Each structure stands twice: as structure tokens, then as C-alpha cells.
Amino acid sequence: MREIADRLRAWNAANVRYAVATVVSVGGSAPRRPGAAMAVAADGEAAGSVSGGCVEGAVYELCQEVIRTGEPVRHSFGYSDDDAFAVGLTCGGTIEVLVQAGPVPDAALGAVSRDEQVAFVHVLPPGKGLLVVWPDRHHGTTGLADADAVVVGEARAMLDTGKTGRISVRCRDDLDVFVHSYAPAPRLLVFGAIDHAAAVARIGKFLGYRVTVCDARPVFATPARFPEADEVVVDWPHRYLAAEHERGAVDGRTVVCVLTHDPKFDVPLLEVALRLPVAYVGAMGSRRTHHDRLSRLRRAGMPDRELARLRSPIGLDLGxxxxxxxxxxxxAEFVAARRGGTALPLGQIDGPIHHDGQASSAEVA
Structure with a gap:
């Protein structure tokens, strides 16, 4: 959608009728990934691609059919053994395409063009609507009032981690949705190149984070020691974090784990981290280290309201x-902090297991 967003906005402004084909699943060596999109206008103009050329002609015809009828269409394409020139993927893969009539809301297209966090939710089997989900609001509906809140919650969880894919809706056995997220993965910043950092990097990667390990000591901060990390940085931690904030690479989803338990690294780093709008700041160390760290931070002029954000000693009590x-x-602690969990055993609490919250009813023009 990103490559055709500006064209669709122009069509919207000119009241051009159009249809959009979206790849909702792939198999084998299909040339494009889920989320690839192609749009066709009523006057015949086309934009984007769903297959790099293999089935574009057939998808073009499907789009024209949807423009005529207004009814969504879902179709699968694969290689034909009987006729290599038949509509199909000669690479041997398969793709499934959902074609829906426009218009796509301008607010959603603008968010995509500006690289904002937004997810497009398509109902499978195909519905006529498009549900667009932001971190704090949504536009549209699935057409099923009892499913909207759950779908919005599921879509936000995928948007939060930058994931795109097809999921089943847990409250409806007959309902699947395809969620296309436009967002980078959230960041996990691990400071301190110690053994515990390697384990935190592994679990962070498993949870879908983009993981950075940073340490000022080049002998310890090496890619060989942290193969699961997306990047290993040699720099003073406070300087690196401040620079990342300045370039806009730190946001409200970012998790900061301070594992050095050395005051010459920890104190200047925490002075920066606790003043940033990040999701979580945790610091490793004994209780004595924690109290000494708090004293140093207070002497550095940090007020209690900022110190209250610090999770230290880091982690939940799992023994x-x-x-x-x-x-x-x-x-477990930073997942609970980000998702609003209680960190208590589920058997000891009542209420819903999933913290979807109330889906916003706000509509966007």
C-alpha cells in the first residue's frame, strides 16, 4: 500500500472509482509478500503490483469486476502443470488475493505516506468494509458488532510489533482477518554486554523486538557474543541513547534494560532514560545497588516522580x-508493563485474560 498511497489519495480527491487488490497469503516461492497491493481505476489506470508480473493481468480483470459490481472477491493463483502459460506463478509459488472496492480513507492513506503507525484490517471471508486501526483510535467496522472490539485489540497487538499476517478471531470460529501493519518493530535497548544481556537479547528477538546491545567496552561488545542482536554498538550508553532520541529512533514502545550495574555507566544513562517517553526502564542490581543508585540520581537532581518510573531490581520475582x-x-515484567497486565497468576484474579481494553469508537474523516 505504501507505494500506491499517494496515487489513491489523488484518485480520492478526483472522485475516481477504483478497486484495490491485496495479497493476504503466500506459499512457496511467491515473488511478493503479504500486504503487497495493486489498484485499478475505473478508467483503466493501474498502480502497484501483487506478483511482479506473473498474474497482474488476471488481477487487473478482477479489479475491474469489483469496480462494476461493488462486491469483494477473493482468489488464489498458483502454477499450472498443464499449461505453463496459464494464469499462475511460474516460480512455483501460490498467492491469495483479496480485491475490494475503494475508497480507502484519506486519513489512513496519509498515515501510511507519513510512516505513522497504522494497520489495515481485511475481513476474511471478504467483507465490503475496511477496518483501519491506529494505536489510539480506529475507523470502520468488521460489520460484526460483537467482533469489533476483539479485532481492534488483536490488530493493535500486531501493529505494536510491526507484524503483518492472517489471524483467527478468538470470539468467532468462522472469522479470520488479515492485518497489514505499517510500523517498525519496537526496540529493545540492552545496555551492558554481559551474559545476562545475551539471554535478554534472545528473548527480545523471540518477542518481536529490534534488539540493540550497547556497551562502551569494545572487548565485550562484539557481534560474535550477541548473535541474536540486530546490532551491537560500542559507545557510552547515555550518549548513544540521547543520540537515538534526537534522531527520532526512540518512542513509546521502546524498552530500556540497564544491566551493567556499574554507577559510572548506570547513573548518566538513567538520567537520560527516565526523562524519555519510553515504555519501560529497568535496571539490574542488588537492593543495596538499587538504593545507592537512587541516592546518586537524587544528588544529580532527578526528582522522585521520574525515579518512580524505574523498575529496579529489574524483573519479576520468579526465583x-x-x-x-x-x-x-x-x-515478563516489561510485557506486563506494556500490556497493562497485573503480573499476578491468572488463577488468582478475575476478569478477562486478554487486556484488549475498550475499542475506541472514534471515527476519522
């Missing part, structure tokens, strides 16, 4: 001993 167990305890 963890090994680096891997400690990483689970740390991840």
Missing part, C-alpha cells in the same frame, strides 16, 4: 537463577 531464567523474569 530466577540462570541468565535465561533472569531474562524470562525481565521480559
Amino acid at each position: 530466577a537463577r540462570t541468565p535465561e531464567e533472569t531474562a524470562v523474569a525481565i521480559a
